[in-house]
Amino acid sequence: MIRQGLRKTRSRIGLVAGAVAALLAGGTMVAANAQAAAGCRVTYAVGAQWPGGFTANVQVTNLGDAIDGWRLGWTFVPGQQVTQAWNASVTASGTAVTATNASWNARIATGASVSFGFNGSWSGNNPEPASFTLNGTVCTGSVDPTTQPTSQPTTQPTTASPSPSTSSTPRPVDAAATVAAMQPGWNLGNTLDAIPDETAWGNPMTTQAMLRHVRSMGYKSIRIPVTWSNHHGAAPDYAIDAAWMARVKQIVDWSLAEDLYVLLNLHHDSWQWINTYPTDRTTVMARYTKLWTQIATTFRDYSPRLTLESINEPQFSGTSGDEQNYQVLAELNAEFHRIVRGSGGGNATRLLVLPTLYTNAEQGRLDALNAELTQLGDRNIAATVHFYGYWPFSVNIAGGLRYDATVEADLVGTFDRVKASFVDRGIPVIVGEWALLDWDHNRLGIIERGEFLKFIEAVGYHARIRNLTTMLWDAGQFLNRNTLQQRDQGVHDMMAASWTTRSGTASSDQVYLSKSGSITAKTLTLNLNGLSFQGLYQGNTALANGADYTVSGTTLTLTAAALTRLAGNRAYGVNATLQARFSAGVPWQIQVISSDPPTQSAASGSTTLLTIPTQFKGDQLATMESKYADGTNAGPANWTSYKHFWEHFRPDYAANTITLHPEFFAEVNDGVVNLTFHFWSGAQLTYRITKSGTTVTGTTA
Template sequence: MLSLFNARRTAHRVRLTACALAALLLTGALTATGARAEPQPGDAMRTVAAMQPGWNLGNTMDAIPDETSWGNPRTTQTLLRHVRSQGYKSIRIPVTWSNHHGAAPGYTIDAAWLSRVREIVDWSLAEGLYVMINLHHDSWQWINAYPSDRATVLARYTALWSQISTTFRDHPSKLVFESINEPQFAGTSGTEEDARALHELNAEFHRIVRGSGGRNATRLLVLPTVHTASDQPRLDAFLASYNQLRDTNIAATVHFYGFWPFSVNIAGFTRYNAEVEQDLVSTFDRVHDTFVSRGIPVIIGEWALLNYDHTRPGVIERGEFLKFLEAVGYHARIRNLTTMIWDAGQFLNRNELRWRDQGLHDLIRKSWTTRSGTASSDQVYLPRTGAITAQSLTLNLNGTSFRRLRQGNTNLVNGSDYTVSGTTLTLTAAALTRLAGNRAYGVNATIEAQFSQGVPWQISIISYDPPTQADATGTTTSFTIPTQFHGDQLATMEAKYADGRPAGPANWTTFKEFWQHFQPDYTAGGMILKPAFFDEVADGRVTLTFHFWSGTKITYYLTKSGTSVTGSTS
């Protein structure tokens, strides 16, 4: 699927020629030995380039009301040292100030809170990291009232940034300031008024910081679009605002959580397909062409998928997520975009200082410098009984070449265990029979495809029987369908009324949102239908279709009457 965009990728690929290398030596970007020189204060493009890649200390200093309120442990210098050791060059420290300052007119920041923010900033700088701090959830707690209460919001905003600027005035230039996280405004007439409100606040931020003196005179300032969105009208509004400020030491920031239906698993978007990739390519093209091509650096200040979380397994299938991660790294890199992954604890286990899924981080890290090969799936499903036949996968080479298949330290044999024809990898019936072993439900073996570069692609060999379900009764607040999964995994669920119309929430699609509307419980053996689903289901009969990753589909019938629900297999 990725080959659809090879022409565009080629157009954006940057090659370092001998002339370009000489130019970098002359300007000081590289030393004579080839090492990258420290960017000079005021050089926004090189500063932002030096910040790649970045990591967010999410749900921590931005948590409400305190640092540990949203489940993360207290930040330590050991954590920050670990982040640096994993290859990250910058850290974004989101900070919510709303619960940590006094009343008008001074809005004096609590000394202990400001000291704690400074401590984490100083630890980060001591580890050699670039650091970005901001006003975070303040954006929706009170800044959004700016259009209707301009004087009050501006006074509070000005007081906070005045104190923050003064506190950090003499800090090294590796500390950068971001004016507002995801700015949004209530009660406006639309895009034009939103843009005007944000420009006024960003201009005030710029005035305060630059006027505070010290290193703030040349410190990099990071300004967002409205909602940190990347649609062209928001980018154009930012560009107009940037030109009015007449300061080239500014970076733009947007956020990227992928194509929304794929990011939350709704409307049947279970796979990283051409439409999902096109959204990524179009987004990165827009910010590159609007900003980077004009010499304005861009920081993707947050990126991931919205509903990916270690506490919600299965929302995003792992292999499809890996393809997304690989593509983000590549497309950002060839467009000179700096990325800062949003990590609220779903990637790094901060208590144990280990990645919750080492394979995800291995691929992310490799994507900073090179591409990795992938495949159409990371799963091969085999029947638990009966004959096993050969199975094929399509390789996404991504500029690599296929080398071998391995199981552990053992190479599989080309010809007898597998064949490769173009981009089609076929596992033979004999090899699959051996790999399936006793054919117990679930993963029986894991093999990996190795390519000429990048991270190997793991493939799970899974034995299954078609899942089965049973009749059930319950209520709209508590309803579970007894389900025997038999080694299979749920991909998505459809809901329709008798006349074929979509049933339940998101009535523009028959496919409902994974985890928000339904949830598999593999341990207890059930399919949970959430109150949020029933809240928008009319009384009467509803047909559910459960889609599994093996390709199996199961039909189930509900009858809702008030708060009572009955379910049956026929």
């Protein structure tokens, strides 16, 4: 899509492994007692802080042997304390704090993580704890044996182990285990795949500190999309620029040093030149072969934690249809397989990743890739597809406003097809990219936040129960790579929780109240997702069941008295934020918003831009309909009356305007067009525009 500390530990473990292998080969190993290893890493992040209070998330990664039952201990400074926790039970004795597992997250496998969160209070200052202990072991980010062998090897290895990035001897790969260990994954999007260079699409230069931060966020793997077409010489050698290869290698090395699995590919080459393969086979195949030969040679002896993907989102021009598309993709995938396997070394058994046509999960695409895999007869291969959700919801068109039954059915159907086609046949699957197409920090409001959170929660759950590894497409819309902070911490928290458990949600994350009218009780439907409702909170304060809210089945009712208190002076916009807490997962935020019906006024402009003055009065725009006077759909995408948010129309809340853009007018006939603006409060405004050539005028209806 266009879109240090541990190094010594790994070296030491590599030396031990090398010694054991050498001694076993020589038959000189003396029996020793089995060693149990203990080690852990803790990431403590304050998501929000205010005078006297804060919210924190704690992620615990077990680096040693699997444990069943855990206690995490740390020390606060005087004045710090936990007031409310979720996903763990937290107790304190003075400044000593202990978090104990919940019943459902007691077991932590080797390399696995659990997370819990809490609200806290503080006075004076609110520093991060200096250290943590897991079941009595200090979490240093390294692994130490808890018992020593009763005897030592009678000989020592005569050669040092290879560096963490390389492996001198090919080792068999358990493809399913490798793909499982890569969950969850993250894409270094719009970076090495950017055209023409790394920073061309707005992201900063990648650093090892940034990759370390990605690992601390809980990711186990990184997909490094690389566009090679601007970084190699002419035929017949197509020699890759030495500086570019060195940069790719550096980022791969850094990623491996941070304990991340790596997936490396050919990315936008797919539409820049590989797509012409059907009509220019000789040239394209020669270029493809030369590039993969150089890449395979460069990474031949790297760790098996490096995996290779043949082509990103393969697509072709000049074919007769899908059957020929399948055929030419199979030829390219087979050539990739031949080159990498034939280069020997670690590549002889390295996990290879092959895409479907377009990296799409339609059944025909899945069946075609299955036929390829049968033909190759290689067990060290994974399949990959991409998932950006039900398209109208992913871009907000055709009324696709909510995560509803249609969106859910598309998600479940996609993942079910992938599971049945590959996972059930012993072929692991990497969902190499996932997100919603138009979720973007630069274009807020296209996708309503609560609806996106429900999508995130569902993707995590449905992928997890089907053993699919997911790799988030992040082109900068999730992690701000300049500050190493989340664009929206709540979005990341929901995502991270979905890797191990479910979270409760609700029919909406907004409750609209009339600023000037009377306030009445409001209801929301709780989506329990197998959990139990634990209570409603404002900050650290529990609202009173009965007086402030009631719950009947899955219906949560906020009383008029509570809403009146929460609305305060009823200023336009968000007056209060509540948390619905459940027995697991992250709390569901509910914003209490005061608004009045929006108003608009007359405007004049052109087909280049029409700016409609709009007083939003605390409300937010959801979508826009466009119809001619006779009731037929007007404008682009005329199969629906609902137009494409942002591409065709955009709100500007600071400027109090809604603008209509050339992309909208390009397909609007002269005459009268009736627009209906839908707002999240439920309010609607009808506005009439008249187009004559390039001149456009607008009036309220």
